[in-house]
Every structure is written in structure tokens, then in C-alpha cells.
Amino acid sequence: MNKDIVTAAVDLGSGSIRLKIVQQTEQGEISVLENVVRTVAVGRDTFSTGRISMEMADEICRVLLGFKKLMNEYKVRRRRIVATSALREAENADAVLELIRVRTGLTVDVLPRTEERYLTRQGALSAIPGFRKMTRDGLMYTRIGSGTTQIAAYDKSGLCFSQTTQLGTLRIHQMLASIEKETLRFQEILSEYITETIQPVLRHGKQQEYERYLISGAVCEAIYRIEENKSRKESYAEFDFSRFEEMYERIINKSAVQIEKEYDLNTETAELILPSVMLIHTFGRLVGAKTLVFSFGGLLDGVLWELSAAKKNEKQRERSYEDLLAYTKVLADRFQCDRRHDDTVNDYAMELFDRLRKPRGYTDRHRILLQMAVLLHETGKFLNLTNYADNSAMLVQAFEFSGISWEERHMIATMIRLFENIELTPKDPAYEEFDRNERLVISGLSMIMRLADGLDYSRKQKFGHVGIQVSKNCLILTAETEQNAMLEQWRLSGFANQVQEILGLELELHIKGGM
Amino acid sequence: MxxxxxxxxxYYINRELSWLEFDQRVLDEAKDEQNPLLERAxxxxxxxSNLDExxxxxxxxLKDxxxxxxxxxxxxxxxxxxxxSEQFKAISLRTHKLMDDVYMIxxxxxxxxxxxxxxxITDLSRCSEEDREFLKRRFEDEIYxxxxxxxxxxxxxxxxxxNKSLNLALFVRDPEGEKHFATVQAPSVLPRLVQLPGSSFILLEDVLTLFMEKLFPGCQVEAAAAYRITRSGDFSFQEEDAEDLLREMEQSLKQRRRGEAVRLEMNKDAEHKLCTYLLKALELEKQDLYLVxxxxxxxxxxxxGRLMPLDYLKKDDLIPQVPQDLIGEQDLYEAIxxxxxxxxxxxxxxxxxxxxIEKAAEDPNVLAIKQTLYRVSGNSPIVQALAKAADNGKQVTVLVEVKARFDEENNxxxxxxxxxxxxxxxxxxxxxxxxCKLTIVVRRDEDRIRRYIHMSTGNYNDVTARLYTDLGFFTCRETIGADASALFNALTGYGDPPDMRSLTAAPIGLRRRFIALISRETEHARAGRKARIIAKMNSLLDPEIIAYLYEASSAGVEIDLIVRGICALKPGIPGxxxxxxVRSIVGWxxxxxxxxxxxxxxxxxxxLASADWMSRNLDRRVELLFPIEDEKLRKxxxxxxRIYLSDTQKARVMDKDGGYAKADGRGKPVIGSQEYFYSEALSHAVEAEEEPHRIFRPMESNMPASDETDDVEYKQQDDDDDE
Structure with a gap:
């Protein structure tokens, strides 16, 4: 049996430390071996004093040592320990991480917010077998958190929308607490507030009715238990929306204390039930949901999903890239970019990339970033045609992409700037944050963008197939058209020195055009 | 209502009085002429020994x-x-009556x-000169x-x-004419029964009485009587403050030998002044004195039976048979x-x-073994196997409950x-x-890692497993494995108490679960549907559970309870x-x-469960309730x-006043449930023998495993009955 298929993930969260150990059988099934939660209010220190106390650090180490023992029992070979906001925002995070490493031998990765969201979403989606099938008819997804709610929409081409709103259960709970005292019509008022906050978001995201509405988040388990009167056994559950509405009517007039007692929940969870169901109810109605799907997968599942080496998950990983690109195209459309030109440039860029990838050591990840840069490089023209590259770079950093880090977005933005021939030197603030290797990648990829763009400089898609060859010291571009190709030839020949300097290749053009 | x-x-019976009725049922077995003589003894x-505890x-x-x-x-x-006080008075009355019955028998x-x-067993009046000479030598050489x-x-x-030692109380007058009280303990290293030439026996205290003047040279012994005291055996310690739990337990155990006196036993012919003196010295009251x-x-x-060859007066030893579910199985793990x-x-x-456990200890595919140990036998093969497993590089985690009363030193x-x-x-x-009695073996099988689970109603004690009826269960169902693992993680401090799907544990939900199960039957009955509960346990004491049972009964639920020992519920109250x-089965x-x-x-x-319906089980212990889902096993x-409820030999039916009477067997087949189950096990084994090449033979000889079986104080009292 392949020992590598027992994997483990640990999540050092704000309220608890969780461990999950899974095995993947020969048939490709994933089964959970251990699912352990230890309540440790790591976030309490961070959110109140900004630092993690030594007592808390000791407790964390104690728990992690126990988890390590469990992982050793199963002879786990691949594991990842991640931490989120409680450590991310602690001033003494470095010292605490080092203490953990020294005492337990475990290295903790503090996840950037974007990666946390990405993995959390992947965890939620991977818990649903047949998720892709569900998206074909349109699916709306929300991840309900205490501070924010992530919203995403899927259609047959993949992810078509993604946005985070500052509308979490805690905020609604606080509002509810004050409104309840003033009026009995708090349901209506809150529903209105939620609708008003979500509507602008949905204006972009809601391309159609979404009959299937997928929800993930900590409260899903509690809502399931209220609905079914038992703990969940599977990784997801489906309900008719009408059934959910009946449950909603049943509990909406109850207090948190009543809910706590009647459904045997702890106080904290009980307090979040009403805001959660309000959110789900309002949202479900707005998008025309007929079926609710609760996913019980979360960050840990996402981390495990990433660790898993199965083909199945590589396919899923490819699909997540597809989602990213699909969403990038949606953004490009929103900002009225020239899709035909961008698609053509993208094709050329990919050919160039694939030829140059091995000698230059580029990765799949770089390929995605290049594509995104190509598709978004003209978004800034929507705001202003002059100096549009700066605008494009700004927009790229403002867009919400789940699945790429802040650093990667910064790379895309810098590629776009470089593409527009803005001379950047290592001393430039925009460049300073990158190390030497990253700067080389950025300049190389933006050179590819320029070459690809040059091949369709007239935006008339004059060439069909373009032959691209890389010989020892030469980059040979061969293209033929019946139309006049002098503009493209001029443009490309102007890059000869840059290609020599950046790619270390002599540019050879064999462009034939008609009169 | x-x-x-x-x-x-x-609506409730006092616990202690109910217990005394249970001890009476045990004593009734000593009266039952159908039992072989040595069994009755x-x-x-x-x-x-039950009464001592x-x-x-x-x-x-109560006295505290x-x-x-x-x-x-x-x-x-x-x-x-x-x-x-009321309880103590009632106990005293009832126990005196019980002791009268003991001595009558x-x-x-x-x-x-x-x-x-x-x-x-002879006495001094029947001793010959030869006997006295023999005793004199014995006394001088070995006793004195x-x-x-x-x-x-x-x-x-x-x-x-x-505590519980045999002693001689004396009044002696010294050469100056002063009268003194003196006491001599009969050391436990000496046998209680001294064998005389010619094979009869005499009591040790009689030998001491015969030669007591040698103990006090120059003095005159004016009165002598044997006595025995019972001391409080409870102790408590602050485990939360204990830095080292083991050391704290060891020190507290020493205290047990010296708790306050709670009972004095003497022969009814003992001199009254001796009795009075002892009562005063021991700070006891008259009702604490038991004159036998x-x-x-x-x-x-x-x-x-150990002193003379009287095997024909014993019941034949029970020979545990091949389990019917394992007949023909070559490999236990494969069978599970x-x-x-x-x-x-x-x-x-x-x-x-x-x-x-032994196989897990040797199996290279086993990754980990986890087990709870409550009471183990003196030379437990299970403990040895666990140690071996650790030696072989397995991850072995053992939860030893050191607070198992009267077994602390052993544990x-x-x-x-x-x-x-x-x-x-x-x-x-x-x-x-x-x-709870739980074992988890984590094993890497050919296709996946599996958890093999054993749970039981009885302890991991191979000696008591021959004397107690218990049910054990093996499974590798994933849901049960996940729950068992989650529970163990909570017990070992790795994780929070889990939300379990198949198992229910005390104190995190077992009470609620039982109430829900009983209430569900109540609802069925109220809706006009058939509703029935059958529960077998050692003790039924919890007032809340009893109240829900009453509610169920008043709604029309048919309830049969097989409660071996204490039962605080009163059956048969109209409305x-x-x-x-309620019936109780007390047998061999x-x-x-x-x-x-x-x-x-x-x-x-x-x-099946490790728990009775007692408050201590539901609130103060970690217990396990597990479902049996296999159809064959449910049958x-x-x-x-059905057999327990049909027992007409050893079952006693309880009346609403807490008294018990033999089950009415008129017109019914004569069934002794224990004999029935044993013969059923035998017949399965015989059938298996008749089918060649399908025999799984346990590694046991036909003799009792060791003399240890005879040494075990086979108590007709739950070894857990310590509160």
C-alpha cells in the first residue's frame, strides 16, 4: 500500500486547533481517519491585546504535540500545518512560530487571506461529489463567516463571479441585538438591510436565476442539526429551499437561548443561527434558489485537497485554474476589453511560453499569471486611455481573485506596466518587493506579452498560425498573411534589442504579407 | 402526570435496603438444596464479604x-x-435479621x-488429649x-x-490484682482452620483461647472472646491538587487500613463487659454490635473445598466454549x-x-493500539501483550483507571x-x-487503514470473564471506529468531547440519550402504537430515569427490567x-x-453498554452505549x-414493597437462564466438532486457567459497586 496517501492537515484557528487525517484508498475514495478539535481561544489574545501570551503559546504547543503523536500513529508522510488570522495579526507571531517549531518540530504556515479563502472554498467544493455537474445549470455559492461573506457564481463555463462582502453573521447579530429592542419587525428590517447590501454585488454576479444555492461555513452543521434533528454523517447535504423556509419560520421568532436549549447547541453557535438563516433566506430568495446544498468542508479539507497527490485532485486543480481564467474573462468583459484581440494575443503568448518554458524554468503557475496579464492588461482603458497601464495595474490589485496570492497579483500588475514599456529599474518601488528571480520572470513574461501583442498589433488577427521556434540562440517567428503586415513587422523588429537583453535570444522574423 | x-x-425504595435484599437473594442460594454443597458454602x-464491603x-x-x-x-x-439516621436504623434491623439467617444456615x-x-470442625470440648498435645506443639512452634x-x-x-482482622479480647488480672483489657490479633498468615490429627479442624481462636495464659505469664485470664471489626474503607483525596496522582493514591491506600470502625462482631456468648468495653474503645453504638x-x-x-478433596460437592467447572461467531474462522481480524x-x-x-491484543502486538501491519483498563487480573495476559506491543514499536496508549475501588494497588x-x-x-x-471498556486496533490492511474495535459490558479481566456474564462486541464499522477514536482522543486530552454519530458516551450525552429513547416509547404508546422496553442491568437507581420509566408505564409502555442487584423502582403501583x-437473576x-x-x-x-441506570454511571463516569446493528446478532x-424473562429457576420477581419471591414456574418450562446459555454454547461447539476442519480452538486447557480462579473472591456484587 502506498504510504504516501495518508495525509494530515492542522488548522490553528482563532477559536480552536483542528486536525484531520485522511487516507485515500486504492479506489480513490477519501476516508477520514481522525477529525479532532481542541478548543483553544488563540484569537482571544490577538484580538484583544495584539499579542499571543506565553501561556497561550504553551497551550498551543501542548495541543500540537498531541496532534503530532496522533499523526505518528498513522505514519502520516505528508502534512501541512496552517494558521490564519489569530497568528497572522499577532505582533509576536514570528516568536510564537519559532517556539512552536523548536518545541514540537512542526512548521506552521501562516496563510495570507487570499490563500485562506481559496483553500476554504476548495475545501467546501471538494466535499461535494459531482460539484462540476451542479455548476452547469448555474450555482450560487456563499461562504458565511463571522466578519464577511464570500459570494461566487458558477455557470457552464466555470466561475463567473467572486466577491467578498462585509456582511458576516457577527455584524448581523450585533444589528439584530439592537433592532430587536426597538421593534418586532426586526425580520423585515434586517432582510431589507441584507438585500440592500447584497443587491449591488449581485447586479454583477447574478447573470441568471441560480436554482442551486451552495452554502458553507461553521454554522452549516448546526443548521443541519436543527433541520434533521441529528448530527450529519456525510460531507454535504441537500434540502429543498421550501423545507428550509419552513424551518426558518419555525425558528425566526425564537431567542438564542431558546434555540440553544431546544436544539442542544452551545451559546456561541446558538447566537449565530438567526443571523445565518436570515442571510441564507434573503439570499436564497434573491437568486431564486430551489435547492440548498450545505457543504461541511472547510479550510482543513482544502489543505488536504491540495496535499493529496491523486490524479483526481490534479484534475480538480486544473479546474480551479479554469475557474480563475473564466472569471478573469468575465472581468475583462466587464471592462469592455477587446476579447478577440486578447484571445489572439493569449494564443500567441501561450505558444511562446510553451517554447520558452523549459530553458527559462517557468512553471504552470507562471502560465496562469501570464494569461491573466494578457486578458486584463487593457482593463485600465475603461477608466482612461492615457496611462491606462497604471489603471490596469491598479484594477488588477483591486479585483478579488480567490486562488492567487497578493504577491502574484502584484506580479501581474508589474507585468502589465512593463508591457507598456514603462521602464522599471530594480530601484523602482514597484519592483523593489521582488527578488532577482521574480524580476527575471516578470520581465521575461512581459516580453512574451509584447511579442504576442505585436503579432496582432493591428487588432485584425491577420495571421492564422504563427510558427515559433527556439533554436540555440534564436527566436524565430514565422507568419504569413494575405493582408499587409508591415505594421506588425515594424512593431516586432523594434523589440529585437529587448529580446536579446531579456531573453538572451536573437529575434528572427519571417513575416510575409500581401500588398 | x-x-x-x-x-x-x-415511589422509591431506599438504596441500602434494596441492596440488603440483594444480599438476601445471594444468601438464599446458600439455602437452595439444588445447589451443590460447596457452592452453597x-x-x-x-x-x-458483600456485607463487609x-x-x-x-x-x-451514612455514619459520616x-x-x-x-x-x-x-x-x-x-x-x-x-x-x-432513618436509613441506618433500618439497615441495622435488617442486617441483624440477615445475620441471624446466615448463622441459621x-x-x-x-x-x-x-x-x-x-x-x-470441632471445638475444645471435643478435643482428645492427643489433640491437645498436638495443638500445644503447634502453638509453641508456629503460632506463639x-x-x-x-x-x-x-x-x-x-x-x-x-480492619476485618480476627482478634481475641481478654480481661486479664495481673499479679498485683489489677484488671486489664488485652487484645491479641490472630495473624492472617496463620490458617483460620487448624487441622488436627485425624483430619478434623479446629478454629484458630479456639487454639488461642486454649493457650491464652501463655500469652500473659503470671496473669489470670478472666474472660476471652473473639471479635472482628469493620472499618470505613472509603477515602478521598484531592486529585486536582495532586501533583503526582500515583503517589497520592499510594499514600491514601495506607489510610484505608485505619479508617473509623463501623461494626463489631462477637459471639453471642461473649461476656457482656467485654462487648461494652470494646464498643466504648471503638466509639461504636449498641446497634453497631452484631452478636452471632x-x-x-x-x-x-x-x-x-480447598482443605479436603470434596470435588463431588462442587458444581462442575464451566468450560468456556468456542464463540459461535468464530467457529470455523482461521483469522480473527479477517472474521471481524x-x-x-x-x-x-x-x-x-x-x-x-x-x-x-496479542496478535496486534505481533502484527507488523498494526500501527497503534488503544485500550481502557478498569480492573485487570493479577497476571493479565492483556497487560503483557500491551507491553510487548510497545516493545515491538507500536504506538500503545492505555487508559488505566487507578481509581477502581479496592483495585487501586493492582492498577x-x-x-x-x-x-x-x-x-x-x-x-x-x-x-x-x-x-467504559474499549479497545481500538489501528491496522494497515492491504487496501486501507482500518480500526478494529472491541467494546464490552465487562472488564478486560480474563479471570472475572469466567465468573461474570458479559457481552463483548467486535466490529470494524467505520462510523463506530470514527466515534471510538474521537472518544479516545477526548479521553487522552487530544481533543474536545466529540459529537458522535453511533456511540453515546457519558457524561456527555448518555443520560439525555436514555431519556430520549424512553420518551420515544412513551410517545409511541400515547399515539396508540405498541411500545416496549426491556432492559438488563446490574442496578437501577437514578431517580430521573426511574421517573421517565414511570411516565412511560403510565402511558402504556410495557417495561421488563432484569436488575440483578439494587432496584429503587417500585413496580406494580397502580397508575x-x-x-x-422487575426480576433479578442470581445464580452461580x-x-x-x-x-x-x-x-x-x-x-x-x-x-449494549458499560453503564447501569445509576447516577454515577450517567454523570460521573465515562461510559459507552453502543448499538448492535447486525441482524443476526440482534436476533x-x-x-x-426472552430466556432471561422466562427463567423460572433463578429469577426472583420484585413486588411493589421491594420484596422478592421466586418466579412463578407453574405450567411453564423449567428454565435456568445460565444453564440454558451454557448448554447452548456447548451444543454450538459440539456441532462444530462434528464438522471436520472447521474448528477454531481457543488456546485453553480443560482445567481452570490457574488456581487464581479459586482464589478470586467471587463476589455476588458488582465489582463496580463502590459508592
Missing amino acids: SVEEFTRPE KFLGITL FFMVRVAG DIRDATRKRPEMVDPAGMTS YNNMLIPQLEQAGFI PVLTPMAVDPSRPFPLIL DGPVDISFVSRA RRKDILLSHPYESFQPVVNF IHWAKKLEKAGCHVIYGLVGLKTH VSENIH LLEHSRIYYFYNDSHEEYY RLWDML
Whole structure:
């Protein structure tokens, strides 16, 4: 049996430390071996004093040592320990991480917010077998958190929308607490507030009715238990929306204390039930949901999903890239970019990339970033045609992409700037944050963008197939058209020195055009 | 009526009095002429050792409460509305009656019949000169050197008399004419029965009395009588403050030998002044004195079979058989993979449980073993296997409950041994006793990692597994494995108490679960549907559970309870419990299994558990309730319950006043449930033998495993009955 298929993930969260150990059988099934939660209010220190106390650090180490023992029992070979906001925002995070490493031998990765969201979403989606099938008819997804709610929409081409709103259960709970005292019509008022906050978001995201509405988040388990009167056994559950509405009517007039007692929940969870169901109810109605799907997968599942080496998950990983690109195209459309030109440039860029990838050591990840840069490089023209590259770079950093880090977005933005021939030197603030290797990648990829763009400089898609060859010291571009190709030839020949300097290749053009 | 209305004191029987009725049922077995003579003697011994523990723990507790109440706070009142003083008075009356019965059986039944069989206990009046000469030599050579007579005077206060020891009390007059009290302990290293030439026996205290003047040279012995005291055996310590739990336990155990006196036993012919003196010296009251019509502490009669060849007067030893679910199986783990397995001990061998651990210890594919140990046998093969597993590089985690009352020393010993072998030993949870019986073996099979689970109603004790009826269960169902693992993680402190799907554990939900199961039957009955509960357990005491049972009965649920020991519920009260029938089975084996059945509108549910319906199980212990889902095993359990309810030989039916009478067997087949289950196990084994090449033979000889079986104080009392 392949020992590598027992994997483990640990999540050092704000309220608890969780461990999950899974095995993947020969048939490709994933089964959970251990699912352990230890309540440790790591976030309490961070959110109140900004630092993690030594007592808390000791407790964390104690728990992690126990988890390590469990992982050793199963002879786990691949594991990842991640931490989120409680450590991310602690001033003494470095010292605490080092203490953990020294005492337990475990290295903790503090996840950037974007990666946390990405993995959390992947965890939620991977818990649903047949998720892709569900998206074909349109699916709306929300991840309900205490501070924010992530919203995403899927259609047959993949992810078509993604946005985070500052509308979490805690905020609604606080509002509810004050409104309840003033009026009995708090349901209506809150529903209105939620609708008003979500509507602008949905204006972009809601391309159609979404009959299937997928929800993930900590409260899903509690809502399931209220609905079914038992703990969940599977990784997801489906309900008719009408059934959910009946449950909603049943509990909406109850207090948190009543809910706590009647459904045997702890106080904290009980307090979040009403805001959660309000959110789900309002949202479900707005998008025309007929079926609710609760996913019980979360960050840990996402981390495990990433660790898993199965083909199945590589396919899923490819699909997540597809989602990213699909969403990038949606953004490009929103900002009225020239899709035909961008698609053509993208094709050329990919050919160039694939030829140059091995000698230059580029990765799949770089390929995605290049594509995104190509598709978004003209978004800034929507705001202003002059100096549009700066605008494009700004927009790229403002867009919400789940699945790429802040650093990667910064790379895309810098590629776009470089593409527009803005001379950047290592001393430039925009460049300073990158190390030497990253700067080389950025300049190389933006050179590819320029070459690809040059091949369709007239935006008339004059060439069909373009032959691209890389010989020892030469980059040979061969293209033929019946139309006049002098503009493209001029443009490309102007890059000869840059290609020599950046790619270390002599540019050879064999462009034939008609009169 | 609401549930609260069923909590009236008149609906409850006092726990201690119920227990005394249980001890009476044990004693009734000593009376039952259908039992072989030596078995009857054994039952008498059990009755007495039960009583010792009762006084050491229960009566001592009441006396403490009475004493403290005068100074600090009012006496406690039990659910039956009795104060500690009232209980103590009632106990005293009942126990005196019980002791009269004990000695009636001893004097009028056992001794004459033993004499007929050649086992004669003589007294000084019947000793010949030759006997006296023999005794003189014995006394001088072997007895006198180990005696320490102690006189009491102003410079020598009343000495500390050891708990349950046999002593001689004397008044002696010294050469100056002063009268003194003196006492001599009969050391436990000396046999109680001294064998005379010619094979009869004489009591040790008689020998001491014969030569007592040698103990006090120059003095005159004016009165002498044997006596025995029972001391409080309870102790408590602050485990939360204890830096080292083991050391704290060891020190507290020493205290046990010296708790306050709670009972004094003397022969009825003892001089009255001696009795008075002792009562005063021991700070006891008149009702604490038990004057018996015979020797003090006659439990020696239960060991008659060891002193003479009287095997024909014993019941044939039970030979545990091949478990029917394992007949023809070559590999235990493979069998568990294919199906759930139920073991019915002691009719079916405990060896597969031992094999389960032993094999895991050697199997290179086993990754980890986790087990809870509550009471283990002296030379436990399971403990040895765990140590071996650790030696072989397995991750072994053992939860040793050191607070198992009266087994603390034993468990401390094994905890240390396991730690030395490299096991990760944990001492349970602060404030909770870990009583569940659970083993998890994590094994990497060819296709995946699996958890093989064993759970049981009885302890991992291969010795008591031959004497107690219990049910063990093997499975590798994923949901059960996940729950068991999650529970173990919580017990070992790795994780929070889990939300489990299949298993239910106390104290995190077991009470609620039982109430939900009972209430569900109530709802079925109220809706006009058939509703039934059958529950078998050792004790039924919890007032809340009883109230819900009353509610269920009043709604029309048919309830059959098989409660071996204490039962605080009163059956047959009109409008309250007329649908509840209670029976107790006391036989040659100690009934110990816990089975819970709920009809649930034809979606029947069967559960086994480590827990009784007692508050301590539901609130202060870690217990496990597990479902039996395999259809074949459910059918087996149903058949068992049917037989228990049909027992006409050893079943006693309870009336609404807490009294018991033999089950009415008129017009019914004669069924003794224990004999029935044993013959069923035998016939399965015989059938298997008739089919060649399909025999799984447990690694056992046909003799008892060791002399240890005879040495075990087979108590007709739950070994867990320690509160």
C-alpha cells in the first residue's frame, strides 16, 4: 500500500486547533481517519491585546504535540500545518512560530487571506461529489463567516463571479441585538438591510436565476442539526429551499437561548443561527434558489485537497485554474476589453511560453499569471486611455481573485506596466518587493506579452498560425498573411534589442504579407 | 402526570435496603438444596464479604453523614425520603435479621452436611488429649512466635485494630490484682482452620483461647472472646491538587487500613463487659454490635473445598466454549472484517479478546493500539501483550483507571509496568472514572487503514470473564471506529468531547440519550402504537430515569427490567408502574451484562453498554452505549432477553414493597437462564466438532486457567459497586 496517501492537515484557528487525517484508498475514495478539535481561544489574545501570551503559546504547543503523536500513529508522510488570522495579526507571531517549531518540530504556515479563502472554498467544493455537474445549470455559492461573506457564481463555463462582502453573521447579530429592542419587525428590517447590501454585488454576479444555492461555513452543521434533528454523517447535504423556509419560520421568532436549549447547541453557535438563516433566506430568495446544498468542508479539507497527490485532485486543480481564467474573462468583459484581440494575443503568448518554458524554468503557475496579464492588461482603458497601464495595474490589485496570492497579483500588475514599456529599474518601488528571480520572470513574461501583442498589433488577427521556434540562440517567428503586415513587422523588429537583453535570444522574423 | 410528579418519595425504595435484599437473594442460594454443597458454602462466604464491603463503604458513608450533620448541616435525605439516621436504623434491623439467617444456615444446614461429608470442625470440648498435645506443639512452634498480645492501661492506649482482622479480647488480672483489657490479633498468615490429627479442624481462636495464659505469664485470664471489626474503607483525596496522582493514591491506600470502625462482631456468648468495653474503645453504638450464633466471620466455610478433596460437592467447572461467531474462522481480524462478532462470556471463551491484543502486538501491519483498563487480573495476559506491543514499536496508549475501588494497588502496579515498557499511560480524567471498556486496533490492511474495535459490558479481566456474564462486541464499522477514536482522543486530552454519530458516551450525552429513547416509547404508546422496553442491568437507581420509566408505564409502555442487584423502582403501583415488571437473576455466575432494547414502533433498537441506570454511571463516569446493528446478532440478543424473562429457576420477581419471591414456574418450562446459555454454547461447539476442519480452538486447557480462579473472591456484587 502506498504510504504516501495518508495525509494530515492542522488548522490553528482563532477559536480552536483542528486536525484531520485522511487516507485515500486504492479506489480513490477519501476516508477520514481522525477529525479532532481542541478548543483553544488563540484569537482571544490577538484580538484583544495584539499579542499571543506565553501561556497561550504553551497551550498551543501542548495541543500540537498531541496532534503530532496522533499523526505518528498513522505514519502520516505528508502534512501541512496552517494558521490564519489569530497568528497572522499577532505582533509576536514570528516568536510564537519559532517556539512552536523548536518545541514540537512542526512548521506552521501562516496563510495570507487570499490563500485562506481559496483553500476554504476548495475545501467546501471538494466535499461535494459531482460539484462540476451542479455548476452547469448555474450555482450560487456563499461562504458565511463571522466578519464577511464570500459570494461566487458558477455557470457552464466555470466561475463567473467572486466577491467578498462585509456582511458576516457577527455584524448581523450585533444589528439584530439592537433592532430587536426597538421593534418586532426586526425580520423585515434586517432582510431589507441584507438585500440592500447584497443587491449591488449581485447586479454583477447574478447573470441568471441560480436554482442551486451552495452554502458553507461553521454554522452549516448546526443548521443541519436543527433541520434533521441529528448530527450529519456525510460531507454535504441537500434540502429543498421550501423545507428550509419552513424551518426558518419555525425558528425566526425564537431567542438564542431558546434555540440553544431546544436544539442542544452551545451559546456561541446558538447566537449565530438567526443571523445565518436570515442571510441564507434573503439570499436564497434573491437568486431564486430551489435547492440548498450545505457543504461541511472547510479550510482543513482544502489543505488536504491540495496535499493529496491523486490524479483526481490534479484534475480538480486544473479546474480551479479554469475557474480563475473564466472569471478573469468575465472581468475583462466587464471592462469592455477587446476579447478577440486578447484571445489572439493569449494564443500567441501561450505558444511562446510553451517554447520558452523549459530553458527559462517557468512553471504552470507562471502560465496562469501570464494569461491573466494578457486578458486584463487593457482593463485600465475603461477608466482612461492615457496611462491606462497604471489603471490596469491598479484594477488588477483591486479585483478579488480567490486562488492567487497578493504577491502574484502584484506580479501581474508589474507585468502589465512593463508591457507598456514603462521602464522599471530594480530601484523602482514597484519592483523593489521582488527578488532577482521574480524580476527575471516578470520581465521575461512581459516580453512574451509584447511579442504576442505585436503579432496582432493591428487588432485584425491577420495571421492564422504563427510558427515559433527556439533554436540555440534564436527566436524565430514565422507568419504569413494575405493582408499587409508591415505594421506588425515594424512593431516586432523594434523589440529585437529587448529580446536579446531579456531573453538572451536573437529575434528572427519571417513575416510575409500581401500588398 | 408530568415527569416531576413521578419523583415522589413514596415511589422509591431506599438504596441500602434494596441492596440488603440483594444480599438476601445471594444468601438464599446458600439455602437452595439444588445447589451443590460447596457452592452453597461459597454463596454464604459471598454474602459475608458483600456485607463487609457494604459496611466499609455504604454504612460508613451514612455514619459520616450523621456525625457531620450534627455539627455542620442537616442529614442528607435520599429519594425515598429517608434521612441517614432513618436509613441506618433500618439497615441495622435488617442486617441483624440477615445475620441471624446466615448463622441459621451455617449451623443447621452447612455444618451438619459438611460433617456428613467428612469435613468436621470441632471445638475444645471435643478435643482428645492427643489433640491437645498436638495443638500445644503447634502453638509453641508456629503460632506463639507470631503473636503480639497488647494490654491496655494508662500508659498504653487502645491499639489500632486492623480492619476485618480476627482478634481475641481478654480481661486479664495481673499479679498485683489489677484488671486489664488485652487484645491479641490472630495473624492472617496463620490458617483460620487448624487441622488436627485425624483430619478434623479446629478454629484458630479456639487454639488461642486454649493457650491464652501463655500469652500473659503470671496473669489470670478472666474472660476471652473473639471479635472482628469493620472499618470505613472509603477515602478521598484531592486529585486536582495532586501533583503526582500515583503517589497520592499510594499514600491514601495506607489510610484505608485505619479508617473509623463501623461494626463489631462477637459471639453471642461473649461476656457482656467485654462487648461494652470494646464498643466504648471503638466509639461504636449498641446497634453497631452484631452478636452471632457461632464463630465470628464464618466465610472460611467457603474454602472447605480447598482443605479436603470434596470435588463431588462442587458444581462442575464451566468450560468456556468456542464463540459461535468464530467457529470455523482461521483469522480473527479477517472474521471481524467480514462481520460483527458477539461474544457471550463466560459461556463463550474470553480468549479471542486476549488473542485480539496479542496478535496486534505481533502484527507488523498494526500501527497503534488503544485500550481502557478498569480492573485487570493479577497476571493479565492483556497487560503483557500491551507491553510487548510497545516493545515491538507500536504506538500503545492505555487508559488505566487507578481509581477502581479496592483495585487501586493492582492498577497502580500495572500502570507502572506499562509505562516502563514504553506505553503511553494515562490516568483518566480528573473528577471522572473511566469505566467504559474499549479497545481500538489501528491496522494497515492491504487496501486501507482500518480500526478494529472491541467494546464490552465487562472488564478486560480474563479471570472475572469466567465468573461474570458479559457481552463483548467486535466490529470494524467505520462510523463506530470514527466515534471510538474521537472518544479516545477526548479521553487522552487530544481533543474536545466529540459529537458522535453511533456511540453515546457519558457524561456527555448518555443520560439525555436514555431519556430520549424512553420518551420515544412513551410517545409511541400515547399515539396508540405498541411500545416496549426491556432492559438488563446490574442496578437501577437514578431517580430521573426511574421517573421517565414511570411516565412511560403510565402511558402504556410495557417495561421488563432484569436488575440483578439494587432496584429503587417500585413496580406494580397502580397508575404509576403497573406496566413495569422487575426480576433479578442470581445464580452461580454473576450477572453483569447490560442490554437495552426499545421496540420503537417495530424499528427495534438494541444496545449494549458499560453503564447501569445509576447516577454515577450517567454523570460521573465515562461510559459507552453502543448499538448492535447486525441482524443476526440482534436476533441473538432477543433470544437472550426472552430466556432471561422466562427463567423460572433463578429469577426472583420484585413486588411493589421491594420484596422478592421466586418466579412463578407453574405450567411453564423449567428454565435456568445460565444453564440454558451454557448448554447452548456447548451444543454450538459440539456441532462444530462434528464438522471436520472447521474448528477454531481457543488456546485453553480443560482445567481452570490457574488456581487464581479459586482464589478470586467471587463476589455476588458488582465489582463496580463502590459508592
